[in-house]
Amino acid sequence: MSEVKWRLHLLGVTQSLDDLLILTAINEARRAIQRDALSTHEDAWGKWVALPLSPTPDTRFPSWGATPTLGYPVLWYPVVPDTIPPDLISEVVVILAYRDNSVWVRRQCRKVTLREIYQITQDSFVVPTPHSPAYLLDRDPNIGVPRLYIAGLERNADELVEEPLVELLYLAEVPALEDFPDVDLDYNLPVDLYEAVIWKALYFCLLKISAPESWALVPQVSELVLLSLAQRDVEEVVAETKELSSRE
Amino acid sequence: MLLTTPLTLQQALEWLWVIAERYHVASDLDAGLAILAINRAWRSLAAFTLYKDEDLWIAQTDVTWGTELPVDFVRPRVCYLGLPDGDAVEARYVNIREFLTLSDWNRGHTFNVARIHRPVYTIWGKRPWDQAPPSAAQIGLIPVPTRRVFYCAPCRWDNPAPLSAWGEEMLPSGVDTLVGTLEYYCLPHDVTEPNAFLPLRGHYHEAILYYSLFFLLGRHMPREMAQFLLGNLKNWLSRIREAERESRRARLERLQVFLERIFLLYRNVDGTAAGERSQVASAPAGSDSVAR
Numbered sequence A: 001m002s003e004v005k006w007r008l009h010l011l012g013v014t015q016s017l018d019d020l021l022i023l024t025a026i027n028e029a030r031r032a033i034q035r036d037a038l039s040t041h042e043d044a045w046g047k048w049v050a051l052p053l054s055p056t057p058d059t060r061f062p063s064w065g066a067t068p069t070l071g072y073p074v075l076w077y078p079v080v081p082d083t084i085p086p087d088l089i090s091e092v093v094v095i096l097a098y099r100d101n102s103v104w105v106r107r108q109c110r111k112v113t114l115r116e117i118y119q120i121t122q123d124s125f126v127v128p129t130p131h132s133p134a135y136l137l138d139r140d141p142n143i144g145v146p147r148l149y150i151a152g153l154e155r156n157a158d159e160l161v162e163e164p165l166v167e168l169l170y171l172a173e174v175p176a177l178e179d180f181p182d183v184d185l186d187y188n189l190p191v192d193l194y195e196a197v198i199w200k201a202l203y204f205c206l207l208k209i210s211a212p213e214s215w216a217l218v219p220q221v222s223e224l225v226l227l228s229l230a231q232r233d234v235e236e237v238v239a240e241t242k243e244l245s246s247r248e
Numbered sequence B: 001m002l003l004t005t006p007l008t009l010q011q012a013l014e015w016l017w018v019i020a021e022r023y024h025v026a027s028d029l030d031a032g033l034a035i036l037a038i039n040r041a042w043r044s045l046a047a048f049t050l051y052k053d054e055d056l057w058i059a060q061t062d063v064t065w066g067t068e069l070p071v072d073f074v075r076p077r078v079c080y081l082g083l084p085d086g087d088a089v090e091a092r093y094v095n096i097r098e099f100l101t102l103s104d105w106n107r108g109h110t111f112n113v114a115r116i117h118r119p120v121y122t123i124w125g126k127r128p129w130d131q132a133p134p135s136a137a138q139i140g141l142i143p144v145p146t147r148r149v150f151y152c153a154p155c156r157w158d159n160p161a162p163l164s165a166w167g168e169e170m171l172p173s174g175v176d177t178l179v180g181t182l183e184y185y186c187l188p189h190d191v192t193e194p195n196a197f198l199p200l201r202g203h204y205h206e207a208i209l210y211y212s213l214f215f216l217l218g219r220h221m222p223r224e225m226a227q228f229l230l231g232n233l234k235n236w237l238s239r240i241r242e243a244e245r246e247s248r249r250a251r252l253e254r255l256q257v258f259l260e261r262i263f264l265l266y267r268n269v270d271g272t273a274a275g276e277r278s279q280v281a282s283a284p285a286g287s288d289s290v291a292r
Helices: A002-010 A019-037 A191-208 A218-232 A234-247 B009-022 B031-049 B096-102 B202-220 B223-265
Strands: A046-052 A076-078 A088-100 A103-108 A134-139 A146-151 A154-156 A162-172 B058-064 B073-082 B088-090 B120-124 B149-153 B179-186
Touching: A002 A019, A002 A191, A019 A191, A088 A134, A088 A146, A088 B096, A103 B096, A146 A162, A191 A218, A191 B031, A191 B073, B009 B031, B009 B202, B031 B202, B031 B223, B058 B073, B058 B149, B073 B120, B096 B120, B096 B149, B202 B223
Parallel strands: none
Antiparallel strands: A046 A162, A076 A146, A088 A103, A088 A162, A134 A146, B058 B179, B073 B088, B073 B179, B120 B149
């Protein structure tokens, strides 16, 4: 916060801004920069969480009866809804963990979309089993909350795996800072994005100042935000490669 | 002014002092503040040029499964892993999405599964549990954010079974994971010794000085002057970006020339280059058209 205050001072902004406004601007900046840098810095925002599975399958999905390979139906077990983290942006890795003859086993699940849930019951080599489980991330049709479902829990027609549990690695929204933000700035923010966050926070602060002379600085500051974010300009490389291949 | 030789902290300070004298504000400044401004300036510039000059800043750290990486970590460069009492070999970086399949020696294929002599590693957020399953208290608990964490395989914590699907012992008994060193690109630390060089290439020195001037004198200057310096800084950064873009374009051009040479090596049966249409194949019967 002191860095943002100092730079505002350097830019000649004399109107005093209260700490809460600056803190809000910093939090907005952190989230905006995270959105911009998500594809290039995603490993900085991963969180692991262990989630309980509901013991009863979800009745939302139709049952097509026993699969030709297994001889019993494939059912989708939801993760207990309230436990899905509220800061989830997207899932990265989903693991089904369970106990097998007193050994703890972890199996990475593969992603399945709604369009595939019928198909995977029909092909023997993709049908979900405890050895090769599948997951489906969908939204609750009524309230739009994310829902996670796992298939492949059946050991046989009458028995589920023991103590099933989901380990989820997900991209989490960068947390809002509440107090002493200077101490916390480095957490969950890669060091090469500091500069971009500070410029972006200045940009938000300048927008909130009512003095028209401050607005003259907005274009310059916003250009600095773009420049500081342009380090890994993937789109640019892709565009140039496309240009090159089109010439060929 | 164009500086191409390395710039020491002392030289940068002297230059700033001359400017401060010109604005009659030298008496308000002290060396500590000036060093702070210079460090802040070059670090900010380093953040802008990090991916162009990343080979300037490399650090090393000891790693094993679950090591939390330092704050100055930017991205990995090279990693060597091995058994605690054995030789280390170069590990390959894999995305977390494939890491857990490659580290699972009951599901990975024999040709790509992680082995002692072909280890893999990845970098992601901290997993609070290792061999043991998550405790009841950890289930459903929203974790706190952490720095980036190093994971490597083969590792018994991902797969406690001693034997692989094809009966091979993947790790010697008593060893849970590999150990090694990670070399990574970093954002370097502040320069405080007067004779130490500022860790940026010569063509950025002028930008460093402008930037430190902005930090140091911005509040003493007329508003127009501060805006001028900010504009100047913006121009510098645009020029750096443009130079970077130009060098990438040149590299692609060189690549294109290289591809053209390869292209001509392949020829059609009738002797025309592969890029040209074969006269035999393309010319209609009875036509006297000539291939290019």
